[in-house]
Each structure stands twice: as structure tokens, then as C-alpha cells.
Amino acid sequence: MPSLRSTKTFTPLYAITILLVLLLAAHAPMTLNDGLFMDDWLVLKLRPDYVVDLDFLLNGAGHPIFFSYDYIANLTGNPVLLMKVLALAGIFCGAVCLLLAATRLNLLTRPEAVGFALIVWTYPGYQLWAGKANAVYVFSFGLFFVGAWLLTLAFSIKGIRHVLLRIATAMVFFLSFALNSTMVLYAFAMLGLLVAVWRDNDQEQSAIQRAFWSAWRCATGYPELVVLPLIYWGVLNIWFKRVGVYAGHYNAHLPTFPELMDGWSAFFLSGYRDVLTNVARAALDSRAPFILAALFIIIGFLLLRLDTKRSRLSEHPIALPLLLGPALFLALSLPYLIAGLRPAGNFYESRHLLMFGLPLALSLLAVKRLAEISIGEGAAFASVFGLGSILSIAMLWNGYVFMQARVLKQAALSSHLVSMAKPAATVFGVDDGFLDYPSRYSPSGIAEASGMLRLAWGDQPLFGFTMRAERPTILQEMEFLRTAEGSAFHNIDPSGPQATISFQPGPAAAPNAVLVRHYYACRLLARCDVSAFLMQLALVKIEVGPIAGVTPLDPSN
Numbered sequence: 230m231p232s233l234r235s236t237k238t239f240t241p242l243y244a245i246t247i248l249l250v251l252l253l254a255a256h257a258p259m260t261l262n263d264g265l266f267m268d269d270w271l272v273l274k275l276r277p278d279y280v281v282d283l284d285f286l287l288n289g290a291g292h293p294i295f296f297s298y299d300y301i302a303n304l305t306g307n308p309v310l311l312m313k314v315l316a317l318a319g320i321f322c323g324a325v326c327l328l329l330a331a332t333r334l335n336l337l338t339r340p341e342a343v344g345f346a347l348i349v350w351t352y353p354g355y356q357l358w359a360g361k362a363n364a365v366y367v368f369s370f371g372l373f374f375v376g377a378w379l380l381t382l383a384f385s386i387k388g389i390r391h392v393l394l395r396i397a398t399a400m401v402f403f404l405s406f407a408l409n410s411t412m413v414l415y416a417f418a419m420l421g422l423l424v425a426v427w428r429d430n431d432q433e434q435s436a437i438q439r440a441f442w443s444a445w446r447c448a449t450g451y452p453e454l455v456v457l458p459l460i461y462w463g464v465l466n467i468w469f470k471r472v473g474v475y476a477g478h479y480n481a482h483l484p485t486f487p488e489l490m491d492g493w494s495a496f497f498l499s500g501y502r503d504v505l506t507n508v509a510r511a512a513l514d515s516r517a518p519f520i521l522a523a524l525f526i527i528i529g530f531l532l533l534r535l536d537t538k539r540s541r542l543s544e545h546p547i548a549l550p551l552l553l554g555p556a557l558f559l560a561l562s563l564p565y566l567i568a569g570l571r572p573a574g575n576f577y578e579s580r581h582l583l584m585f586g587l588p589l590a591l592s593l594l595a596v597k598r599l600a601e602i603s604i605g606e607g608a609a610f611a612s613v614f615g616l617g618s619i620l621s622i623a624m625l626w627n628g629y630v631f632m633q634a635r636v637l638k639q640a641a642l643s644s645h646l647v648s649m650a651k652p653a654a655t656v657f658g659v660d661d662g663f664l665d666y667p668s669r670y671s672p673s674g675i676a677e678a679s680g681m682l683r684l685a686w687g688d689q690p691l692f693g694f695t696m697r698a699e700r701p702t703i704l705q706e707m708e709f710l711r712t713a714e715g716s717a718f719h720n721i722d723p724s725g726p727q728a729t730i731s732f733q734p735g736p737a738a739a740p741n742a743v744l745v746r747h748y749y750a751c752r753l754l755a756r757c758d759v760s761a762f763l764m765q766l767a768l769v770k771i772e773v774g775p776i777a778g779v780t781p782l783d784p785s786n
Contacts, residue, residue: 241332244328245329248346248347249325251525251622252324254525255622258359258626258633260313260317262636264636266361266363266632266677267677268676270676270681271285271676271717272299273302273309273312274303274308282717285717288715289471289474289475289714289715289717291465292469293469294406295407312362312364315364315365316358318368319367319368319369321371322375323372323373323375324347324371324374326375344613346590347621348586348590348621349586352625354504354585355583356579358628360580363580365407366408369407370584373415376401379398380394380418395453399457402454408583412564413561423444426447427440472714474710474714481567481568482567482569484566484567495572496558496581499578500585501589504624508624511623514742518624521626522619525622526615526619547599554594554595557587561587576632593613597610597613630741630742633748634670635671637748641763642673642767644763645767653726654725654727655690655692655726656692656722656723656726657727658694658696658729659673659693659694659695660697660729660733661732662731663732663767668739668740674698675718690725691721692722692725696776696778704724704779711723728774729776730770733767733769734766735768736765737762737765738767744766
């Protein structure tokens, strides 16, 4: 790794502009998705009369920074808009600072930095880009790269600017820890700082002396960065300790070697193999997203080719990404494996995969540099990063279409509920007919179904769930959660009268892509009324009485 002081300072505004335009095109569907997903319903106040209780974030889940973001968002009166702005700010700032830091350190050429950042910030394995509460994850990920960029600046200068940049760096890194796994990236950043100090030390010392004094200089020269993770860990575990159901959710333990191998395999399959499988399926369903993504990338990369002055790279430009990619993959998986967490098929579980675009980008960088030995830099860049970016953006759009279609179906259910009088029941099982519809779909979770009921009929202890998505013992499980310490479900009562909501596809139902195109035409081109479209999307009726297939609560308990 080159010294932080040995490189030429240059702001590649041209490359940044191209990168931002491509990212804006890639994430444009986010701006039109106003829906809530999973836990969003627990923390975001959609209307003045929609009651949320954020206390569980402080006194249960142990997330003070999440609490702050959600609290501020609710104060604005439009939390959905603020969360979308937060996510886009994380994407744009993170991508730009990644490019600036990598080119300043001569780790990447400017075209490589653009392709690398595109892969990282359009990674389709993470399917919650449109999530609202999860925007804090995206923003925290972006803050890490902002902190890394500030650190490169602070290393190179002296005086009051150095002090101010050090303070800003520590604050930004501290806030980035809201996504706990960024501590792994932080460890790699500190390792990079150690290497930079090593290269700056006396070359005549022995290797052991040089290593000792480099570590000493890092510890004494940057003490605030050394103790920063310890401060964050201490704050959480002293004042915001996880309790109750959240303490049990994170099954922290030292995994055995077979557990590690199984866990790494699960992350690889979910993060990369499944993405490639989905690429093949999506290409068979429709080539339009791939063609459109190809047009954007071809135009952007052709413009980028006008600015391809090659910077001097390190002595081992292939070995570094080739080794760092797998190492980073193993390290990023480790916190989740220690906590007993793994990604699964449900889109919501992909929240564990947000940062896994980094190992992918490093692997593509190594392939590109190997290929340019044979076919030249331009051809290697176009074939590796060009094809990778096309597939990544096309699959990102495919994910956005799925998320938007899912929101529309939930909005259809919510619209029907609002138009109906509340029946004499407080527990509702949803018979979701869209599970049988021939298009990708994921049923509503408990927070979503219960949230839609409360949005329609006011702040009452209403409990909703999708019948085929839960076990027959769902009432017993919810009774436990309702009374558990630190739970987010204290306002739910599973013991009340029951009713079944029949939620079936209506005359306007269609495959996801067709459905979303119809919605965009209604919203952007005013070709139809959105509320009327939602009412035609589903057929809803309610039948009061015991819910079939659900084990009733024992009144004696």
C-alpha cells in the first residue's frame, strides 16, 4: 500500500459526475417507492394519529443511534421522505468518498474507481435499498467511506486543519457504527493506517523494530481512533444493553470450525450464487432491464474513456485485490456468524448482505487487472466492470420492481381496510391469495399486517398476521412477545375476538413488472387514479369468527 503522503492530490470531478449520474439512474426507483417494509411499521409515524413507541430501540434492542434517526424523522412529519433522502445521501456520499480516497492513494485509476464504486453501491444481493428504517444501514455504510476519506486528508496535513479533520473523522466513524458490522471495515481501515505509517517510518530499522514503532505511532498518534470502538461498545453495553427478546436474538458465541464453514457457505450462496441464478431467471423473463442498463453503462463508460490517464499503481496491483477480496468476505461474515445469524431466502434477511458488494468489487478488480495483461486496459475494463455493472444495475432494478409491487399489494389491502367499518374483532388472520399468484411475492410480516390494521382503524391493540406464513401456535408466540422485556409488541393483544381477512387478486392484478409499469403511468403520467387502481388490484372481505388452523390461547394462562 502506498504512503498517504506520496501521492498527488487531485479531485477527479469528471469521473465523479459520471459516477453520480449512473448511480442516480440505478437508484431512481427508490424515489417513487413510498412503502414501508417489516419493522418500518414499528418506528415510523405515518400520520399524526398513527402511534409508534420507540422505547424498545433504547431499552430493548440497544440502538441509540437508530432511535435518534427515527425520532428526528418522525419530528419532520414526513419520515418516509427523510429516510429516502438519508439512503440516497449514504449512496452518493459513500461512492464519491470511496472514489476520492482510492484515487488519492493511487490504489485505483479513475475509471477503475468508478466501476468499483458502481459495483459496491448497486450490489443486488442487498434487496432492501428501498427500506425506510434500513436507510440508516445504508447511510452508516456511506459514512464509513466519508470517514476513510477524511482520514486520508488528515494524514497529509498539519496544523489546525489536521486537528479539525481528526475530530470530524472520529465523529463520522462513530456514527457509522450504527451498522455494527462496519467495525470490521474499520479494522481494515486501521490496518491501512498502520501500513501507511510503516511505509513512512525509518527504512533502516529492522522489520521487528519498524513494526513495533509503526504500531506505537498509530496508538499514540491516533489514540481517539484506537479507543473509538471500545467507547462505542462500552456505551452500548453500559447504558443501552440488549435485554429480553433482543438479548436472546443475538446468540453470541464462539463458532466451531464446522459452524464457520457452514456459515461462510451460506453467505456465499446467498450473496453471490443466488444472485447469478436470479440473473439467469430475470434474463429469461425480460431482457428490457438488461438492455436499458447496457445503454446507460455504454454511454457512461464511453464518456469515461475520454479521461483515462493512468495513475502509478503499487508494485503488486493484482495481488492486493486478489487476496483482500476473500479476506474481506470472511471477515464481513464473521460478526453475523458469532451472533448466530445467517442470510435466508426472504428479502428482509438480505439486510446482512449490504457490504458484500465490496468483496465482489475487489474480485472483479483482480480479474480486470489479470485480463488487461492480455487484452489491454480498455478492453479489460469494459468487459469486466462493464458487464458486471450492467448485470448489477439490471438486477437492482429487478429488486426495486419486486419491492414496489409488494408495496402496491399491501397498499391495496390497506385501502380496502380504510374503506370498511372495523368489525368486532382485534385478531386478524390474512388469507393471502397473492401467494398463489404466478409472480414473485413475499407475504406481510406481523409488524406489517398489524400496522395496516392500526393505520385503518386507529390506535388499538390490533394483531394481524398472514395465516400461511406463521405457525399454528402464533397466538402463543405473540402472547410471549407481548409480555417479554424490551419487546416492540407490547401494544398487541392476541387474546381478543378473531376474524379472517380474505385478500385475493382483483381484476387489476398482473405480474410484477406490468403492475409497476401501470403504477408509474398512473403516478407520473396521470393516466389513471392511483387510489382507484389500488381498489381494483385486490378483492377484500372480512369474516368474523375463529381463525382456521390457529391454536387458541388457553384462557387459564
